[in-house]
Amino acid sequence: MIKAALLGAGRRGMYAYASYALKRPDEIQFIAVAEPDEERRALFARLHSIPTEMQFTSWEEMLQQPQLCEVLLICTQDRQHFEPAMKALEQGYHILLEKPMSPEPLETIRLAEEAEKKQQILSVCHVSRYDTYYSALKEVLDKGVIGKVMSVQWTENVGFWHQAHSFVRGNWRNSDETSSMILQKSCHDMDMLQWFIGGKCLEVSSYGKLSYFRPENAPAGSTERCTDGCAVEHECPYSAIKHYHNEKTNSFPMVVSPIPTLEARMKAIQEGPYGRCVFHCDNNVVDHQVVNMYFDNEVTVSFTMSAFTAENTRTFKFMGTAGEIRGHHENNEIEINYFSGRKEIIRPERFEGGHGGADYLTMRDFIRQVQSKELDGKTSASVSARGHIMAFAAEHSRLTGRNVNLDSYIEELQNNQVLA
Structure with missing residues (x-):
């Protein structure tokens, strides 16, 4: 059985990944945790029977051992x-x-290089690769049923409520504190696109802005908080009271308040970050962005990320020389339209759990990788780094207004580091 430790007992660490050990205690056991929040640290320790001496308040404290x-x-x-x-x-x-x-970007490259140098497993949580839906799509593409893929349209429909929760009010609202939107939200998309296309991305160009969630767009009568007597709160689709002060049991209210009572949630939105008006936050990440990509196998890609969608899902169209593939992740349908006129619908098997069971499958694959000591996994750091660089280059293009050649971009980064 594998012994493990967790740095960061937030929603992803505690529930998406470490919960695997509670279902499969014969495969992995958590024996230590590092988490600055006392309540989360205590909860994780209780769930996994971790003794006091193996509970740490920071990653630094744990890794000093x-x-x-x-x-x-x-x-x-x-x-x-x-x-x-x-x-x-x-x-x-x-x-x-x-x-x-x-x-x-350079830290991303250094991590991949260090893992290779040390001959240790460094797997990145690109959970979408483990989603049975995208695995089925990959199988279809690899069979070549639509001939050679020539063009791809890919859309990440963030969802108006998800944008407000995570990228306006929440942890990933400000790139100075976390990372850019294209990296944080869409590095999954960059990773999957290179996986599906099977080539190397050569060039990118990108445009995008934070256009809507800004103070000047606040409606008349709005207040700093939804609970401050806002005159338009009842009609506002972003109302914190509507989204969090209810009986729903999904993960977003849990983030707002770990105590599930309505009283605790109301207190949290009256005092915490999730009760702020979406037009009066310290957010700076974009709310819409497009990225165009060109690959070495002559495939062109148009990627769109938008906050202004009713659904929170990904949709796409792959255009090949013998047909096209359309998809809607939330509907669990892959539609193949052959140029002969035949149509085929595939509905992949679904697993229980987060991201369509992909969180569970990510942990299962990682454990098997550790057991076999296989360094080159499905989402190893060396593979992930290239997708990350696509996102970094896209953000560089968005900020400079220039097309970016990825190899030249990496060379420029490395030269600047030497000069610095």
């Missing part, structure tokens, strides 16, 4: 990924690292 176990899960905030991961590789841990690897 001699190596505690074989495996480390790093699920801290974005800007607390690189340092603990490098330290853990130095100590000899095999690592499952929450995405993004780092908000800095």
